[in-house]
Amino acid sequence: MPDERKTPDERAGMTDLERLRHSAAHVLATAILRLWPEAQLAAGPPVENGFYYDVELPHHISPDDFGKIEAEMKRETKANHPFERVEVSRDEALDMANRGLLGALGARSAPSKFKLDIIENIPEGEKITLYRNGEFTDLCAGPHVMRTGNIGAFRLTNIASAYYKGDEKNPQLQRIYGTAFKNKTQLDEYFAMLEEAKKRDHRKLGKELQLFAFDDDVGPGLPLWLPRGAAIIEELEKLAKETEFAAGYQRVRTPHIAREQLYKTSGHIPLYKESMFPPMTVDEHEIERAEWEKSKAGAEFGITRFIEDRLVAEGKSSDADQAAFKKRWGEEAWEQFIINTGGDALDAGIGGEELKRSLANYKERVNHLRRLGLPDVYYLKAMNCPHHHKLFGAVPRSYRDLPLRLAEYGCNYRYEQSGELFGLMRVRSLQMNDAHIYCTEEQFEEEFRAVNEMYLKYFKIFGIDKYIMRFSTHDPAKLGQKFVDNSELWLKTEEMVRGVLQRSGINYIEVPNEAAFYGPKIDVQVWSAIGREFTIATNQVDFAVPARFGLVYKTRENTEATPLCIHRAPLGTHERFIGFLIEHYAGNFPLWLAPEQVRILPIGDEAPLLEYARSIENELRAHEVRAELDAGSDHIKSKIASAEQMKVHTMLVLGKRDLEANAVSLRVHGQGNLGAKPRAQVVAGILAAIKERRPLATHGSWGRELAR
RNA sequence: GCCGAAGUAGCUCAGCUGGUAGAGCAGCUGAUUCGUAAUCAGCAGGUCACGGGUUCGAGUCCCGUCUUCGGCUCCA
Incomplete structure (x- = not known):
């Protein structure tokens, strides 16, 4: 939360780079005030990749203004003014704000209204400080670098709007973003990284590689999977099915819609009604x-x-x-x-x-x-758990049945706010790698540990080496509103989860007040190859909803008990996970995931050569390898260029020499020509690399191994 | 949902202050038979997102809607 107050301790813990960026925000404010003295400043903190300052100003700042703002900033850093810390009393601060002196270059007719509000929210007893650089004075708790000249390199990046304190009831401000570094080299590196990220953007690559499409007639946030994208889905599902089968899961199937009553029972209505598609009313009478x-x-x-x-x-x-x-x-x-x-x-x-x-x-x-009864009301399902709970209840259960692990690639529909939609990352139809594990309290730790291990196994397969699990707990003050009202169970399950995380040595942090309404949850954050962050999956404990559904099993003592439920989705949704993979691999998928695994490129189109090419194609396809034959009349250079452009993983170039030697000339995307090899060896190598799901993309080792 | 920007051929983009809509790539047809990133020629391709308005005349100006993008808010 950018606008939540940082405690003095948190401020003291600011990194050097954060200090520098915070100072850069002051320099930005200085520049804005020189150009538009009437600007009302709100807050200007450092953020993940830079800093911003929120201002209220009649003039609409646009990127066209960046040049002159940066020029003023440059003047300020060149002047190398010291950042001067001044401690003032509450009354002095209020007096200055009233005279428009805070967040300003000098006295103004209008009071510094946001600063006034901020002063009023400073807890009694906390010191109030101002920072000055040159003629600019701001209410600020610091810390800052010594002088404006210490800000080595900066650039304004974009402009957005933001509500004051993030509350839509407050006025809307212009938020000017920039970034700053110790020196120009680091600044340039950062922008080079952004360029690379742009090249890897899953929306761009998805279009170029023909993986998915959106269509206005279908609707916003409803992706259509083209055959090449669907091939990736197939592979992910295959992986999940194998992994889950081995881990004792059972697959189930449930419809995409259900009556209103189901979601009343689960408690999702009214809590999440706004993010569900509006209901369908069916009235036979x-x-x-x-x-x-x-x-x-x-x-x-x-x-x-x-x-x-x-x-x-x-x-x-x-x-x-x-x-x-x-x-x-x-x-x-x-x-x-x-x-x-x-x-x-x-x-x-x-x-x-x-x-x-x-x-x-x-x-x-x-x-x-x-007698006619009420009309039937149906909802598209926004989650699979209520259906799965019904499956648990559909058959009498005993403790011998537990843990019961029900898995389904369920298709969910969520009415995400229009402004939230973003490529494949935020969509309205999503297929979730979902499963619900029903277990006893005694079994919980082992089940939860096994789920975590599944995550780690997947990370290895996809070459994800940086991750963190965010463990979200409840806020006791919000029991009965945001969280199910059962303090004892919250504490008990949170302790169980914490215990598992600690004992299994998993990398996690604890986040208060962000749990699901029915129990603590874990969000899995991963970083792609270029360091972009993604929240890929969530993993939740549910101690409340099974009881609402009246789910019970017979204990050994022949009494009835309610199971605990673990909601888990290690691969998240196809949409987001594939979006992540595209950017992670820059579209250069490892062989097992590649939409087109092999393309056969004959040199020329003479009959014997085409026949040879077809026999290789057939052999590969018989083993379910996604192989295509380019039988066109283009020159070989041109065929190769097309295949490279579509990032086809493996290319088999066939000429007269190969035909005569029963060989193929192997070419791997990103590795170039690897030379002629015996046909049988190459086919065997391809099959092995796919079967083992070798994790590396085109720069992978299997091509090199074959080339040896 | 809110604020701001954008939408021209399948894709990437040009089209100046209003005056008959263009290129490259992709596609199709034909020629080329070429050993590792683009052989040549021809053809076809458009309700300039959609709907109103201003004007003798609108891709261009105005209003509304939709979609996308950058943020805010949200994310069971």
Whole structure:
């Protein structure tokens, strides 16, 4: 949370680079004020890749303004003013803010309104400090570098909007982002890294490599998987199925929709209703219902008219009448009677044949509508757990059945806010590598440990060597609102999870107040080959929802107990995981994952050569290798260029010489020509590399091994 | 959802202050038979995101909608 106050301890812990960037934010503010003295400054902290300053300003700053802002910043760093720390009393600070002196170059007519607000939020007893560089003074707790000249190299990067303190009820500010480094070399390296990241962008590569597409008619956030992308999905599912089968999981299948009641039971409605697609209403009695509703309204009118015409006019009523009415016609008719007469019926006498007829008519209609029942309401499923809970409950369970591990690549639909959609990383239809493990408390530790080990196994396969597990716990103050109200269970399960994480030596950090509503969770963060961060999977403990579903198993003592549930998805969703893999591998997938594993490129199109090429293609395809034959009339250079461009993993170039020697000329994407090899050796090498899921991409070792 | 920017051929992009919509690549047809990153020629390809408006005339100006992007907020 960028706008949450940092404690003095956290500030003292700022790294040198953060200090430098924080100082750069002050220099940015100095420059902005020189150009637009009326600017109201809010906050300007260092962030992960740089810094920003939030300002309120009538002029809309655009990248076109960056040049002149940077020029002013340059002047300030050239001047090499010292950062001067001044301690002031609360009253002095308030006085200065009122005179517009804070976040300013000098006195101004308007008070420094955001600074005033910030001062008011500084806890009593905490020191209030100002920092000055040149003529610029800002309310700031520091720390800073010694002088403005210590900011070696900086550049403004982009501009965005942000609510003051991140609250949409507050005014919207312009947030100017920049980055700064000790020297120009580091700055240049950073921008080179960004360039590389741009080249690896999964949206760009996904289009170029024909992996997936989006279409306006299908809808935003609903990816269409082209055959090349679907091939990756197939491989991931194969991997998951093998791994999970070996770990004792059982596969299940559930529909994509369910009745409203399921999500009421699970508690997702109303808690997550906004992020679900709006419901579908199915009404088999739509016409009949409409007719009877209409005649019910007619009957009501009849009652009303009777009241108006007769009873009210005659003006008589009694408690005995009321009781008699209710007994004869029921509570509902009485209520309706009251509603229709605006309460006058209380004072009116009850009786008369006409009223009786009207009420009989009315009641018949009410009863008929009741028999029709309510229309069916269905939701697209936003998660698989409720369906899986129903599967647990579908069969009587005993402790002997536990742990029960139900796995499914379930397709979920989530109505993510339009502004959240982002390529494959945030979508509205997602296929999750989901499973739910139902177990006893005693089994929990072993199950949870096994899940973590599965993560580590996958990391190895995909060459992910940097990860962290974020262990999110509850906030006791929000029990009953954001979190299921059971303090004891929270503490108990959190302790269990913490224990497993500690004992298994997993790399984790603890994050308070971010748990799921039904239990503590673990978010798995990984870093791609170029150091971009992704949250790939979440792993959750659920001690609440199985009870809501009334799930029980028979214990050894023949009593009933509720199982614990672990929600886990090591490969997250296909969408996000493949998005990650594309950027991780820069589109150069290892052979087993490559959309097109082998392309056969004959030199020329003479019949015997094509026949030879076809026989190799058939042999590979018989082993389910994704092999294609380029039988076109292009020159070989051109065929190679096309194959390289599509990042085809292995190319087999075939000419007369190869035909005569029963050989193939091996070429691997990124490795170039590896020379002619016996056909059987190359085929065997390809099959082995796929079977073993050798982790490296094109720079991998298998091509080299074959070339030996 | 909020703020800002963008949307021209399958892709990458040009199209100036309003005056008949263009290139390269990809595609198709033909020629080329070439040993490791692009052989040549021809053809075809467009409701300039969509809907209104201003104008004699709109890709270009104005308004609305959709989508995408950069952020904010959100993420069971």
